[in-house]
Ligand SMILES: O=c1ccn([C@@H]2O[C@H](COP(=O)(O)O)[C@@H](O)[C@H]2O)c(=O)[nH]1
Ligand SMILES: O=P(O)(O)OP(=O)(O)O
């Protein structure tokens with residue numbers, strides 16, 4: 085199911101990121117901050133369990149997270165959201181999924197994967213700022229499913245209708261979270277209006 089997280093702070097920060105005159109430093113900082121703000125909303129339905137603790141006053145029962153959380157950035161661009169997410173969920177483990185998109189065919193090419201233990205019992209949050217054709221995210225979801233993950237969330241900043249459709253078709257069990265649903269893809273597979281090439285803007289490459 086698609087969830088567009090609509091919040092004035094997120095809209096403001098995303099506008100800064102979309103602006104072509106925004107430099108690497110401000111682009112990175114705003115991406116990180118949006119990552120933190122989005123994850124607060126996304127984790128709203130995480131399962132909790134009651135445990136017994138002792139306060140300075142008495143014994144009591146209180147809630148704690150029931151399952152481990154794994155943040156799985158799709159390299160490189162997804163890396164830009166990790167520290168913002170970890171600032172809200174500091175106990176999360178981090179998986180890495182290396183993927184590049186062929187510039188001609190737009191097909192995703194995985195080149196690296198590394199996971200923490202217990203993927204099957206974790207809530208896995210896959211992050212990539214851009215959901216364009218959806219090929220990279222769909223492939224990343226396949227990869228974490230092969231590791232046994234069943235509770236998977238996909239968190240992107242900007243999505244195109246084409247990418248949302250692909251994920252809904254291939255992985256109807258995965259909830260999609262966006263900060264904005266944009267208009268369409270251009271002939272080169274870039275999101276319009278979008279924010280350009282996220283990896284290049286984060287890392288200052290071209
Ligand atoms: O406007 C865009 C579109 C894509 N990217 C990069 O490509 C992948 C996602 O593309 P899919 O077509 O959905 O596989 C994403 O990892 C971005 O790194 C982009 O930066 N800007
Ligand atoms: O999906 P790509 O090819 O844009 O990868 P990166 O995020 O490393 O720029």
Ligand SMILES: [Mg+2]
Pocket residue numbers: 161281282283284
């Ligand atoms: Mg890129």
